[in-house]
Amino acid sequence: MKASGNAPLRGLTKCTGCGANVVWTVTTRGKKMLVDAEPSDKGNLLLSRQVDRKLVAIVARRGDAECEARYLSHFVTCPNAAQFRRRPRKRSGAMRQRS
Numbered sequence: 248m249k250a251s252g253n254a255p256l257r258g259l260t261k262c263t264g265c266g267a268n269v270v271w272t273v274t275t276r277g278k279k280m281l282v283d284a285e286p287s288d289k290g291n292l293l294l295s296r297q298v299d300r301k302l303v304a305i306v307a308r309r310g311d312a313e314c315e316a317r318y319l320s321h322f323v324t325c326p327n328a329a330q331f332r333r334r335p336r337k338r339s340g341a342m343r344q345r346s
C-alpha cells in the first residue's frame with residue numbers, strides 16, 4: 248500500500264469513460280476539469296485545495312517546487328477522452344494542451 252503524503256482528495260470519482268480514479272478540479276479560469284487521481288511524473292498540474300474546499304488545478308511551470316506531486320489532466324490520459332469533447336463550440340487554441 249502506498250502512503251501518499253497528501254490528504255485524501257476530495258471529489259474523488261471514477262471516470263465514466265474508462266473507470267479510472269479521477270478527481271474533479273477547477274482550473275484557475277474557473278472551469279471544471281477532471282484530473283487523474285494518481286500523480287504522474289509527466290504531470291503538469293499542481294492541485295491546491297482552497298478554503299472553500301475546491302481543488303484548484305494550477306499549471307506548473309518550470310522552476311516550481313519539484314517536491315509537490317504533479318497531476319495530469321484526465322483528458323490527456325483517458326482512452327475515451329473523445330466523449331468528453333462533444334462540445335459543440337470550438338474555441339480557437341485555448342484547449343490545446345499537450346505534455
Ligand SMILES: [Zn+2]
Pocket residue numbers: 262263264265266267321324325326327328
Ligand atoms: Zn477516462
